[in-house]
Each structure stands twice: as structure tokens, then as C-alpha cells.
Amino acid sequence: MTDENEHPERDLKGRRFYRAEQEAAFTDKGTPDTPQTRHPAYRLAFRDTDFLLREELRPVRFQLELLKPEMLLEEAGVGSTLVMYGSARIPAPDKVDELLASATDENRAVAERLAEKAKYYQVAYDLAKLVSDKAIIQEGKRQFVICSGGGPSIMEAANKGASDAGSESIGLNIVLPHEQAPNPYVTPYLSFQFHYFALRKMHFLLRAKAVAVFPGGFGTLDEFLELLTLIQTGKMKPIPILLFGKDFWSRVVDFDALAEEGTINKADLNLFRWCENADEAWGHIAAFYKL
Structure with missing residues (x-):
């Protein structure tokens, strides 16, 4: 029998896409320092505070402010x-x-x-x-x-x-x-x-x-x-x-x-x-x- 820990991609219940925090970690340690990667445009959208604070993003901020307390109170x-x-x-x-x-x-x-x-x-x-x-x-x-x-x-x-x-x-x-x-x-x-x-x-x-x-x-x-x-x-x-x-x-x-x-x-x-x-x-x- 194949060990699922050796080959996690063969786990029927496993995720096929990385979680957001994993993707963020990849960018922290594996992104080369170039003029392109240093520009704000290259930041992951959900980590770009300047982008999230733009006027057009108000509906997203509304949703975040609705979801965060709701999720944490439920978990509590x-x-x-x-x-x-x-x-x-x-x-x-x-x-x-x-x-x-x-x-x-x-x-x-x-x-x-x-x-x-x-x-x-x-x-x-x-x-x-x-x-x-x-x-x-x-x-x-x-x-x-x-x-x-x-x-x-x-x-x-x-x-x-x-x-x-x-x-x-x-x-x-x-x-x-x-x-x-x-x-x-x-x-x-x-x-x-x-x-x-x-x-x-x-x-x-x-x-x-x-x-x-x-x-x-x-x-x-x-x-x-x-x-x-x-x-x-x-x-x-x-x-x-x-x-x-x-x-x-x-x-x-x-x-x-x-x-x-x-x-x-x-x-x-x-x-x-x-x-x-x-x-x-x-x-x-x-x-x-x-x-």
C-alpha cells in the first residue's frame, strides 16, 4: 500500500490548490529581487494594503468587516x-x-x-x-x-x-x-x-x-x-x-x-x-x- 504521507497528491480527500497562507509564504521566500517584483503591482492582491484601501474596494471592505467578527464569534x-x-x-x-x-x-x-x-x-x-x-x-x-x-x-x-x-x-x-x-x-x-x-x-x-x-x-x-x-x-x-x-x-x-x-x-x-x-x-x- 502506498504511504499517503509520501505521496500526498494521491490522497482522495486532499486539496489540489494551495491555501492562501501557503501561497503567501512562497512569495516571502522564493521571489527574486527584480524591478518587476519590487513594484506594488506585483503584490498578491490580498496582501496589498494600498490596493485594498482604494475607493473602488469599499464593497470588499464591507464584506470583510461583516465576515471577520461573524466567523470569530462563531468559532468562540x-x-x-x-x-x-x-x-x-x-x-x-x-x-x-x-x-x-x-x-x-x-x-x-x-x-x-x-x-x-x-x-x-x-x-x-x-x-x-x-x-x-x-x-x-x-x-x-x-x-x-x-x-x-x-x-x-x-x-x-x-x-x-x-x-x-x-x-x-x-x-x-x-x-x-x-x-x-x-x-x-x-x-x-x-x-x-x-x-x-x-x-x-x-x-x-x-x-x-x-x-x-x-x-x-x-x-x-x-x-x-x-x-x-x-x-x-x-x-x-x-x-x-x-x-x-x-x-x-x-x-x-x-x-x-x-x-x-x-x-x-x-x-x-x-x-x-x-x-x-x-x-x-x-x-x-x-x-x-x-x-
């Missing part, structure tokens, strides 16, 4: 997520004194309002830890894995709660003109960086089985309202949407007025549930899924 055994949206400006409770001490007369009122919301950092932490402690696994995949935007404040609280429960968590960061980095509690191999907001928002919801929304600004509003729109229009099946901070949200968005004006149905106000603490939020999730 993430079945579903609890997504947590919220402000990047609300201080942690232990940072309140520092915030107030640095406030000027001009911005003191704003600093005091942010300080009042520090309690939501703790609530976000409590919810993430409570859910992570449950360590729910179904069909071999982890359920309700904590997922945040990977940044500071409410996002940090979410990842920290999961970390303190000994669980992994996801961070979906976005490239911005100013310098930033993921918070230190995101699981390194579940920390992703996006160029396109649209693809980032898609990944927030692809695996989401519940979403917790804390007080926030334009970004949080954008994510929250898009989620409501997707469910209201039937593009996405209903999931628990947990809205924290009734005083805050009722002040910045007059939901009842939208219904009274007829621009949404009164029943649309039932798409989300008001919450103020972690137990209340988990109660809504557990009731929805009959856990």
Missing part, C-alpha cells in the same frame, strides 16, 4: 448576546468627586447632572454580572454573552461586570478621529474594531437576544431608535428592549407625544420596558424566554 461558541448601549460620559461612582472637582462654574450644572447618573454605571455592572453568573449554555453555545461598544463608562461597566463574573465579553469598537482604545475588561479575542458604523450596528443585533439601553447621547439614540424601527417594521423579530432611566428618557424623547400625534401607534410604546435595576431587567428577559 457565542450563541447569543445581551447588548448594552449607553453613554461614554457617565462617570463611575468612584470618579464622581473627581468630575465635580474639575468642573468650572460654566459647566458645573452639566457635571452635576452626569454625576447623578453615576448610579447607572453600577446598574449596568450589576446586570452584566448577574447575567454572566448564570452562564446559560444551550446546544453547546453560550447565551446572553455581554456585548458593549467596547468604550468607557456604561460600556466599561458592562464588560467589567462580565469579567468579574469570570465570563468573556464582547467589545465592538469604532475608529474615530480622536484617539481611543477598548476598555481593559473586554475579552481580547472578542475585541473588534470597525471602520463602518453600519456594519458595527449590524453586528450588535445579529446575535442579540436582549438589549439594555442606558442614558446616552446621539450614538445611544441612534442605536436605540434603529432597533425600535427594525422591530416596528417587522424587519427584526421582537426581543426584550430594556430602557433604563425613565426620568432621563421621558425628558429627552416624548414617546407619548409621538403616539398622540399619530406618527407611531400607541401599541409601539410596548416595544420596550422601563427598568431601574438589574433584577427587574432580568425578570423581563426570563419572562420573555420562559427561562
Whole structure:
């Protein structure tokens, strides 16, 4: 009998074409140095960063940004997520004194309002830890894995709660003109960086089985309202949407007025549930899924 290790080309199950990484290795060690091979045109297309960044390659970059997190989350055994949206400006409770001490007369009122919301950092932490402690696994995949935007404040609280429960968590960061980095509690191999907001928002919801929304600004509003729109229009099946901070949200968005004006149905106000603490939020999730 012929040894397949001696003649791998005779293996019926073997590949007939080299993998991309093998081809790349061939070019690294076996390409002669000539004017032709030194020119960018000779680079393998998938290793040519300048080529990949061309304007015409935007559809390819879209696809890559869709595929990479999807493939890595699947390989990591993430079945579903609890997504947590919220402000990047609300201080942690232990940072309140520092915030107030640095406030000027001009911005003191704003600093005091942010300080009042520090309690939501703790609530976000409590919810993430409570859910992570449950360590729910179904069909071999982890359920309700904590997922945040990977940044500071409410996002940090979410990842920290999961970390303190000994669980992994996801961070979906976005490239911005100013310098930033993921918070230190995101699981390194579940920390992703996006160029396109649209693809980032898609990944927030692809695996989401519940979403917790804390007080926030334009970004949080954008994510929250898009989620409501997707469910209201039937593009996405209903999931628990947990809205924290009734005083805050009722002040910045007059939901009842939208219904009274007829621009949404009164029943649309039932798409989300008001919450103020972690137990209340988990109660809504557990009731929805009959856990």
C-alpha cells in the first residue's frame, strides 16, 4: 500500500490548490529581487494594503468587516448576546468627586447632572454580572454573552461586570478621529474594531437576544431608535428592549407625544420596558424566554 504521507497528491480527500497562507509564504521566500517584483503591482492582491484601501474596494471592505467578527464569534461558541448601549460620559461612582472637582462654574450644572447618573454605571455592572453568573449554555453555545461598544463608562461597566463574573465579553469598537482604545475588561479575542458604523450596528443585533439601553447621547439614540424601527417594521423579530432611566428618557424623547400625534401607534410604546435595576431587567428577559 502506498504511504499517503509520501505521496500526498494521491490522497482522495486532499486539496489540489494551495491555501492562501501557503501561497503567501512562497512569495516571502522564493521571489527574486527584480524591478518587476519590487513594484506594488506585483503584490498578491490580498496582501496589498494600498490596493485594498482604494475607493473602488469599499464593497470588499464591507464584506470583510461583516465576515471577520461573524466567523470569530462563531468559532468562540457565542450563541447569543445581551447588548448594552449607553453613554461614554457617565462617570463611575468612584470618579464622581473627581468630575465635580474639575468642573468650572460654566459647566458645573452639566457635571452635576452626569454625576447623578453615576448610579447607572453600577446598574449596568450589576446586570452584566448577574447575567454572566448564570452562564446559560444551550446546544453547546453560550447565551446572553455581554456585548458593549467596547468604550468607557456604561460600556466599561458592562464588560467589567462580565469579567468579574469570570465570563468573556464582547467589545465592538469604532475608529474615530480622536484617539481611543477598548476598555481593559473586554475579552481580547472578542475585541473588534470597525471602520463602518453600519456594519458595527449590524453586528450588535445579529446575535442579540436582549438589549439594555442606558442614558446616552446621539450614538445611544441612534442605536436605540434603529432597533425600535427594525422591530416596528417587522424587519427584526421582537426581543426584550430594556430602557433604563425613565426620568432621563421621558425628558429627552416624548414617546407619548409621538403616539398622540399619530406618527407611531400607541401599541409601539410596548416595544420596550422601563427598568431601574438589574433584577427587574432580568425578570423581563426570563419572562420573555420562559427561562
